[in-house]
Amino acid sequence: MKTGVCIAALAAAWIAGGVAAQDKVLNVYNWSDYIAEDTIAKFEAKFGVKVNYDVYDSNEVLEAKMLAGNSGYDVVVPTSDFLRRQVAAGVYMELDKSKLPNLKNMDPELMANAAVYDEGNKHAVIYMWGTTGIGYNVGKVRERLGEDAPTDSWALVFDPEVVSKLADCGVTFLDAPTEMLPAAMNYAGLDPNSTKREDFEKGAEVLMAVRPHVRYFHSSQYINDLANGEICVAVGWSGDVFQAQARAEEAGNGVEIAYVIPKEGALQWFDMMAIPKDAPHPDLAHEFINFIMDPQITADITNYVWYANANAASMPLVDEEVKSDPGIFPPEEVKKRLWASTVYNARTDRLVNRLWTQVKTGQ
Ligand code: SPD
Numbered sequence: 151m152k153t154g155v156c157i158a159a160l161a162a163a164w165i166a167g168g169v170a171a172q173d174k175v176l177n178v179y180n181w182s183d184y185i186a187e188d189t190i191a192k193f194e195a196k197f198g199v200k201v202n203y204d205v206y207d208s209n210e211v212l213e214a215k216m217l218a219g220n221s222g223y224d225v226v227v228p229t230s231d232f233l234r235r236q237v238a239a240g241v242y243m244e245l246d247k248s249k250l251p252n253l254k255n256m257d258p259e260l261m262a263n264a265a266v267y268d269e270g271n272k273h274a275v276i277y278m279w280g281t282t283g284i285g286y287n288v289g290k291v292r293e294r295l296g297e298d299a300p301t302d303s304w305a306l307v308f309d310p311e312v313v314s315k316l317a318d319c320g321v322t323f324l325d326a327p328t329e330m331l332p333a334a335m336n337y338a339g340l341d342p343n344s345t346k347r348e349d350f351e352k353g354a355e356v357l358m359a360v361r362p363h364v365r366y367f368h369s370s371q372y373i374n375d376l377a378n379g380e381i382c383v384a385v386g387w388s389g390d391v392f393q394a395q396a397r398a399e400e401a402g403n404g405v406e407i408a409y410v411i412p413k414e415g416a417l418q419w420f421d422m423m424a425i426p427k428d429a430p431h432p433d434l435a436h437e438f439i440n441f442i443m444d445p446q447i448t449a450d451i452t453n454y455v456w457y458a459n460a461n462a463a464s465m466p467l468v469d470e471e472v473k474s475d476p477g478i479f480p481p482e483e484v485k486k487r488l489w490a491s492t493v494y495n496a497r498t499d500r501l502v503n504r505l506w507t508q509v510k511t512g513q
Contacts, residue, residue: 320381
């Protein structure tokens with residue numbers, strides 16, 4: 151009798167949750183270091199399902215999987231410029247907004263920004279957003295460059311004279327060609343959104359000039375390395391640098407990490423939750439996206455990973471020290487210096503990748 155009641159209650163929960171009985175597994179592919187400790191456990195408990203949660207640290211890696219198809223993933227998180235190309239390639243299904251009541255919590259202005267890449271926000275919802283700037287070890291940089299260190303400028307990583315003095319303590323770059331080349335172009339006084347061949351070549355020259363002093367190109371290893379004092383300057387993503395700062399503080403190792411949005415400007419990007427057309431569990435995928443848009447769940451993520459979110463209703467629940475940090479939620483005067491990602495066509499993409507290979511190999 152008890153078992154019968156239990157099964158009936160479970161069935162009711164499934165129906166109430168709108169999840170088909172076969173959807174008991176959800177496969178999520180997200181960026182590394184990008185979710186609160188308990189988010190997945192909470193989702194599993196609420197919906198009585200198992201989540202397989204895999205991570206990546208590169209849009210190119212995700213894109214290769216999406217274009218190949220049959221990834222098995224139900225929810226993925228491309229950055230908006232990559233999303234646009236992938237939408238054009240027919241990779242994602244249109245979201246069923248009737249299954250996403252928490253969309254009402256999203257900031258209309260930020261969603262409009264994201265709609266530039268996905269008309270009408272048909273295929274994706276903002277997960278988190280951030281900037282690409284510089285993380286640095288305050289003590290080690292001061293030791294090598296003195297009080298006049300250009301810590302507010304891309305010169306810290308793109309001026310060969312400056313970088314040569316930092317080489318021994320470790321300078322690292324993101325392995326993200328569509329971000330590193332425009333940043334170098336911006337430092338050279340060019341439009342970071344330019345798609346002119348000669349502008350990319352100039353950006354590559356800037357990178358080549360400091361290449362001998364760069365320890366590695368990687369998009370996640372720098373978090374721990376900054377925190378441990380293994381490296382002293384990294385071009386990195388806002389929240390990841392703040393996580394390095396927090397890890398150093400927790401370790402009590404005396405390493406002080408700071409994040410700067412360079413005065414010349416920086417990239418502002420949006421990472422978007424989307425459902426591949428061939429997702430095995432689309433209903434549950436909608437439940438997951440809706441769950442993430444719950445104000446408390448989003449606030450918990452922002453408070454843990456120190457990335458800005460686009461969920462207006464979550465803001466009262468975001469910790470004051472996170473909300474008031476200009477490196478996480480930049481004030482208006484800083485926002486004016488941010489640029490949005492450019493969507494490259496196949497030809498520009500090939501050029502960017504060819505130049506990037508040259509920069510990485512130093513040839
Ligand atoms: N550790 C999470 C990093 C998220 C970075 N998103 C990619 C932004 C690309 N412009």
